[in-house]
Amino acid sequence: MQASIQSVFEPDKLSDLARQSGFQQRESKLRPAEFVDMLMFSDQDHSQLSLQDCCNDLAQQHQKSLSKVGLHKRFNAGALAFLKSVLASQMALKLDNGNQNNWQPFSRVLIADSSKFTLPKNFIENYPSFGNFGVSSIMNIQYSFDLKHGNWENLELTKATQNDQGHSKKTLERIGKDELHIRDRGFITGEYLTKIVKEKAFFLNRPHPQVKLIQCSTGEALDWVKLYQKMQYSGCSLETMVTVGIGKNAIDCRLIALPVPKQVWEERIRKAQEKAKSQKSQLSDECKARYKFNIFLTNTTLEMLNAEAVVQLYRLRWQIELVFKIWKSLLSIHKVKAVKKERMECQLIAKFIWILINWKVFRCIDTAVRKDSPRYACSMWKFFKQTRRLGSTLRNVIKGNMNFKSWCRQFIFPIIKYMLIEPKKGKKAAFEIVDEIFNP
Numbered sequence: 001m002q003a004s005i006q007s008v009f010e011p012d013k014l015s016d017l018a019r020q021s022g023f024q025q026r027e028s029k030l031r032p033a034e035f036v037d038m039l040m041f042s043d044q045d046h047s048q049l050s051l052q053d054c055c056n057d058l059a060q061q062h063q064k065s066l067s068k069v070g071l072h073k074r075f076n077a078g079a080l081a082f083l084k085s086v087l088a089s090q091m092a093l094k095l096d097n098g099n100q101n102n103w104q105p106f107s108r109v110l111i112a113d114s115s116k117f118t119l120p121k122n123f124i125e126n127y128p129s130f131g132n133f134g135v136s137s138i139m140n141i142q143y144s145f146d147l148k149h150g151n152w153e154n155l156e157l158t159k160a161t162q163n164d165q166g167h168s169k170k171t172l173e174r175i176g177k178d179e180l181h182i183r184d185r186g187f188i189t190g191e192y193l194t195k196i197v198k199e200k201a202f203f204l205n206r207p208h209p210q211v212k213l214i215q216c217s218t219g220e221a222l223d224w225v226k227l228y229q230k231m232q233y234s235g236c237s238l239e240t241m242v243t244v245g246i247g248k249n250a251i252d253c254r255l256i257a258l259p260v261p262k263q264v265w266e267e268r269i270r271k272a273q274e275k276a277k278s279q280k281s282q283l284s285d286e287c288k289a290r291y292k293f294n295i296f297l298t299n300t301t302l303e304m305l306n307a308e309a310v311v312q313l314y315r316l317r318w319q320i321e322l323v324f325k326i327w328k329s330l331l332s333i334h335k336v337k338a339v340k341k342e343r344m345e346c347q348l349i350a351k352f353i354w355i356l357i358n359w360k361v362f363r364c365i366d367t368a369v370r371k372d373s374p375r376y377a378c379s380m381w382k383f384f385k386q387t388r389r390l391g392s393t394l395r396n397v398i399k400g401n402m403n404f405k406s407w408c409r410q411f412i413f414p415i416i417k418y419m420l421i422e423p424k425k426g427k428k429a430a431f432e433i434v435d436e437i438f439n440p
Contacts, residue, residue, distance in 0.1 A: 005357055008090045009033065009398050017089065023082035030074060034062045036086060037399075039350035041392050046347045047335035061395075075343035083349040087155070090356050094151045095363055103148045103438050105304060106202065107178040110153060111317055112144035112187060114167070115324040116160050117334035119344075126341055129160055142167050143323070147182075147316060147434075150363040152356060157345065168192050175199045180300070182317050190249030197251055197299060204298045204305075204314055207244065209272075209287050213295075216241040216252055224289035231259050239307050244297065256296045256307045265292045309437045312428075319430055326384045331355060357394065358387045365412060369420070370431065377431040382419040 007013070011033040018024035018032035038057050043049045051068040058064040058071075103109055119127055119137040129138040138160035144153045153174070158167065164186040172195045175181070179201045185208045196203045207213065213222050217240065227238065238257040243250055260268075268291040269283070276283050296310050305313065327333045333351055336344050366378035390411050396402035412419075421429045428436075 004093050004095075004360065005394075005398055005404070006400060008086065008093065009036065013089075014086065017085045018082050021081035021085050022078035023076075025078075030058070030064060030066060030071075032082065034058060034064060035074065035079070036083070036350065036353070037061065037395070039083070039347060040354045041395050042347075042350075045332045045335050046344075046351070047332070047337045049337075049347070072340070072343070075340055075346050077342060080342050080345050080349065083346050083353070087349055087353050087356065090353060091152045091155070095149055095360060103434070105178060106148065106180040107176065108149065109147040109180045109182065109316075110144055111147060111182045111320045112142070112154070112168075112171075113184055113317075113320045113324070114143065114158075114164055115141050115327070117141075117328065119336060120338035122338045123341060123344070127159055141324075143320070144171075145320070145323075147319065150359075152359070155352060157348065165189050175201050177201060180204060182314060184317065190245040193244065193251055193253075193299075194249045202298065202300050202304075203253075204296065204300070204310060206295055206314070207297050209290050211244065213255060214243040216243055222255075224286055224293065227257070228259065228289055228292050237307060242297075251299070253297050253299045254302075254310075256298075256310050257293045258311065259292055260294055305437070312433050313437060316430055316433060322380060326381060327355065330381075330384050330388060354391065357398075358384065358391060361387075361394070365408070365416070365419075369416070374435075377421050377429060378416075378419050379421045386415065386419065 011031065014032040014036060015024060023035075024032055038054055038061070041061075042054060042057060051071050055066050055068060055071055058066055116138050118129075119139055121136040123139075124137040127137045127139045129136060140158045140160045140162065142154065142156040142158055142164075145151060146153055154171065156167075164184070165188070168183075168187040168189055169191060172192065175195055177200045179199075180203075181196060181201065182204045185206045188205050188208065193203060214220065215222055222242070231238065237259075238255070240255050241252055242255045243252050245251060269288060272283055272287070272291065294311070296314055298305065298310055300310070331351070333348065333355075336348070362378065362380060362383045365383070369376055369378050393402075393407065393411055397404050397407050421431075423429070
């Protein structure tokens with residue numbers, strides 16, 4: 001683990017990346033390694049971080065005297081390109097958690113989603129918002145990671161006006177054979193599903209309410225009103241083959257539908273009607289009937305995943321929601337101040353580098369816990385809650401002043417029992433869902 005962390009932050013390697021990105025064009029008082037170190041381990045709440053704070057950190061940690069004006073000038077397009085290359089290099093170093101034989105037959109299990117947060121008004125030109133949000137500027141983070149191996153696969157800072165389907169089209173070339181892609185319906189397009197099938201990969205998602213689902217056995221659209229009347233008495237689920245899309249994008253896949261409790265349906269209708277009202281439209285009877293079901297689409301076979309496994313596996317999508325919650329609630333990535341655009345973006349990318357390093361530490365610790373005690377796992381939330389306090393101590397590991405194992409013995413092992421997932425009545429943890437599906 002230590003080699004994985006240190007290899008990206010070797011001063012010579014960082015200098016190479018800095019020259020390639022244009023950040024370092026000649027010898028400078030501020031070295032690239034010092035710039036990265038200062039930004040990564042600065043105050044985690046960047047809304048309170050000043051240039052003087054950064055200059056003080058450079059003086060204390062690296063004995064470098066730099067003026068606020070001098071540092072301000074270093075935040076430019078070259079600096080942003082440099083930090084993005086550092087993040088990309090760290091993402092390229094994949095974890096090997098010894099999990100290769102699990103999760104069969106899938107080579108990777110990828111979850112993608114996006115998260116938005118507001119920015120100060122001065123960023124509106126670069127990060128415009130939608131009129132109905134009632135704010136002036138919004139940033140959108142597109143993120144995906146591999147549940148099987150624990151690796152980050154994609155992280156992009158985009159405009160909120162670029163919708164998820166548009167971003168989905170940009171990622172089609174990244175789809176590989178035997179991968180399972182679990183995505184929210186906002187990302188689903190005909191091109192995306194067709195590409196999955198073409199590459200001999202697999203998808204698991206929920207369809208958009210407006211997508212027509214044609215039952216293969218009858219050639220007619222599913223009648224959700226009649227279907228609900230039939231199922232509410234039997235209490236069973238429906239599994240059938242349907243055709244999704246038209247023309248060259250039409251594909252056949254499995255549909256699994258389960259009726260939801262009345263209170264869930266009523267809440268869905270309430271939200272849908274509010275949205276329809278804001279768009280000056282009305283909900284159709286068919287749309288209202290569809291809201292009575294949880295509907296899943298997948299091109300996996302019954303032998304790969306039965307209906308229950310499909311439903312349980314889709315539940316793992318909430319893991320990415322937990323990631324976003326940690327980023328915002330614990331690590332305050334959404335707290336920025338009205339500064340120079342390049343400075344804001346550099347600080348945000350540096351924070352993600354810090355998060356990724358700690359994410360890798362978390363995955364290593366979780367793997368060790370699971371290996372020694374299969375009935376237990378490390379809580380992502382509890383771990384990152386501790387890293388807010390311990391995160392700066394990793395500075396010594398990155399610099400090579402402390403061995404990673406020694407760091408674990410001093411800072412992690414004494415409190416490891418307090419970072420384990422606590423069982424919740426009626427709810428299964430992610431690792432329990434995985435075990436039930438892939439390691440029964």
